[in-house]
Amino acid sequence: MDLIDRIADLRKRLDAARGEGRTVGFVPTMGAFHEGHRSLMRAARGRHETVVVSLFVNPLQFGPEEDLDRYPRDLSGDLAVAAAEGVDILFAPPVAEMYPGWPAPPATTVSVAGLTDGLCGSARPGHFDGVATVVTKLLAIVGPSTAYFGRKDAQQLAVVRRMAGDLCLPVDVVGCPLVREADGLALSSRNRNLSPAEREAATVIHRGLRAGADLVVAGGERDAGRLRRVVANVLTTEELVRLEYAEVVAADTLTAVDVLDGEVLVAVAARVGGVRLIDNMTVHVGAEGAVVDLGVGVAPDREGLCAAR
Numbered sequence: 492m493d494l495i496d497r498i499a500d501l502r503k504r505l506d507a508a509r510g511e512g513r514t515v516g517f518v519p520t521m522g523a524f525h526e527g528h529r530s531l532m533r534a535a536r537g538r539h540e541t542v543v544v545s546l547f548v549n550p551l552q553f554g555p556e557e558d559l560d561r562y563p564r565d566l567s568g569d570l571a572v573a574a575a576e577g578v579d580i581l582f583a584p585p586v587a588e589m590y591p592g593w594p595a596p597p598a599t600t601v602s603v604a605g606l607t608d609g610l611c612g613s614a615r616p617g618h619f620d621g622v623a624t625v626v627t628k629l630l631a632i633v634g635p636s637t638a639y640f641g642r643k644d645a646q647q648l649a650v651v652r653r654m655a656g657d658l659c660l661p662v663d664v665v666g667c668p669l670v671r672e673a674d675g676l677a678l679s680s681r682n683r684n685l686s687p688a689e690r691e692a693a694t695v696i697h698r699g700l701r702a703g704a705d706l707v708v709a710g711g712e713r714d715a716g717r718l719r720r721v722v723a724n725v726l727t728t729e730e731l732v733r734l735e736y737a738e739v740v741a742a743d744t745l746t747a748v749d750v751l752d753g754e755v756l757v758a759v760a761a762r763v764g765g766v767r768l769i770d771n772m773t774v775h776v777g778a779e780g781a782v783v784d785l786g787v788g789v790a791p792d793r794e795g796l797c798a799a800r
């Protein structure tokens with residue numbers, strides 16, 4: 492595996508690969524790899540001759556009071572993981588390579604209206620502009636045929652899809668299942684910053700979603716407000732966990748719904764100590780009843796892990 496930190500070097504390498512008829516699959520990340528990242532690497536590895544993973548803790552998507560300085564970093568561990576997953580190129584540019592002139596922000600940014608208003612967009616103003624801008628730049632640098640994103644960050648996936656569509660970017664955006672620890676906690680690089688007590692308390696997030704899933708599937712609940720309250724109530728039972736939001740929204744527009752119908756996203760964000768965690772599940776309600784997608788456990792079978800949209 493090659494470690495590349497310059498845009499020009501990466502372009503040269505990928506132009507050559509594409510010239511030989513190889514398709515490029517791309518996984519953008521902020522590093523501190525875990526099984527969620529690995530699942531995306533495997534999905535890309537299964538479909539492309541050349542797999543590129545980027546590792547860039549994007550300062551543009553962090554607010555001034557956020558955890559940029561505390562964000563976990565582990566380049567040597569990440570190199571080993573990416574190599575073990577058969578990644579061809581790890582692209583890890585310094586900040587000045589992506590944003591010459593930083594800390595002055597770039598003059599050109601990408602902003603996706605509407606989808607970024609609610610959920611994490613309310614609590615993190617400017618966050619999704621930072622995400623959309625860096626993903627646009629990375630796609631322009633890498634030129635992949637397909638880019639892989641986790642459904643753990645459901646709003647981010649919706650924003651990237653919309654942006655790629657609106658800007659006619661020649662890339663297929665694929666969403667992959669949310670991966671959880673054995674006790675249900677959604678894998679996140681930020682979990683490394685939880686104390687043992689906080690790590691234990693954080694499992695309440697999954698328990699809240701499960702309670703919501705039971706209510707819908709076994710209880711036949713179709714009222715979005717009652718579902719929201721049940722999920723929120725479970726999350727407020729843990730002293731160490733402060734609920735930021737629990738919302739029930741249409742999966743495509745991310746706007747609030749009153750009644751569960753079609754594909755609905757139940758999204759939550761909570762602070763556990765100084766760590767902000769997000770999680771979600773998707774509820775499909777049709778004539779046949781309701782099916783809930785809570786993601787997959789660690790070490791799932793490698794086939795079929797990543798569904799095309």
Ligand code: AMP
Pocket residue numbers: 519520521522526527528530531639640641642643644667668669670671677678679680
């Ligand atoms: P990050 O490094 O946290 O920016 O995440 C990089 C990519 O990995 C994003 O597309 C995330 O949605 C995805 N990802 C992070 N955690 C998980 C998880 N638990 N399950 C699936 N995908 C994930």
